[in-house]
Amino acid sequence: MKKILIPILIATLGLFVAKVIAQEKSQNMETAKTAPEQPTKKVEKTDAEWQKELTPEQYRVLRKSGTEAAHGEVYKEFKQQKGGTYYCAGCGAKLFTSEHKFDAHCGWPAFYDAADNKNVKLVDDVSFGMIRTEVRCATCDGHLGHLFKGEGFDTPKDQRYCINGVTLTFVPAGEEKKETPVEKKEK
Numbered sequence: 001m002k003k004i005l006i007p008i009l010i011a012t013l014g015l016f017v018a019k020v021i022a023q024e025k026s027q028n029m030e031t032a033k034t035a036p037e038q039p040t041k042k043v044e045k046t047d048a049e050w051q052k053e054l055t056p057e058q059y060r061v062l063r064k065s066g067t068e069a070a071h072g073e074v075y076k077e078f079k080q081q082k083g084g085t086y087y088c089a090g091c092g093a094k095l096f097t098s099e100h101k102f103d104a105h106c107g108w109p110a111f112y113d114a115a116d117n118k119n120v121k122l123v124d125d126v127s128f129g130m131i132r133t134e135v136r137c138a139t140c141d142g143h144l145g146h147l148f149k150g151e152g153f154d155t156p157k158d159q160r161y162c163i164n165g166v167t168l169t170f171v172p173a174g175e176e177k178k179e180t181p182v183e184k185k186e187k
């Protein structure tokens with residue numbers, strides 16, 4: 001009896017470990033070597049399309065206004081990242097830069113400003129009995145996190161964009177696509 005049970009137990013344990021690793025992987029922040037193409041108009045997709053394109057965790061946060069676990073894998077990655085730019089994992093719009101990044105010790109990526117104010121949308125959020133300001137991507141309407149003001153952080157702007165890392169794609173500095181100059185053909 002024991003001889004049969006042990007291999008089954010090992011196999012079950014193996015499957016469990018594989019599942020945990022797979023889950024952790026899907027909760028990482030995406031990194032890319034080149035900056036994504038900047039969307040020129042609003043990005044609208046059906047729920048099924050989003051579900052297909054995004055990882056389950058990205059879908060849960062971006063499309064269902066979920067919140068990633070505090071102090072998770074993404075936060076650890078974020079703290080280790082050097083200079084670079086953060087793009088929307090849903091549509092590629094430029095959202096934040098490392099220039100505005102700071103350690104708020106809150107367990108989520110924090111920025112004191114957006115890369116471009118027109119790329120983020122602020123919405124009043126009264127869910128969970130609190131009055132908060134929700135931050136959404138202005139291009140694809142994906143939920144990014146919340147904006148808190150007046151917390152007294154020692155940053156140039158007394159505000160904290162508290163952002164779910166899975167909603168971002170990080171492109172390290174120097175790997176960003178340079179503005180391509182219009183090529184002129186000499187005759």
Ligand SMILES: [Zn+2]
Pocket residue numbers: 088089090091092093137138139140141142
């Ligand atoms: Zn977006």
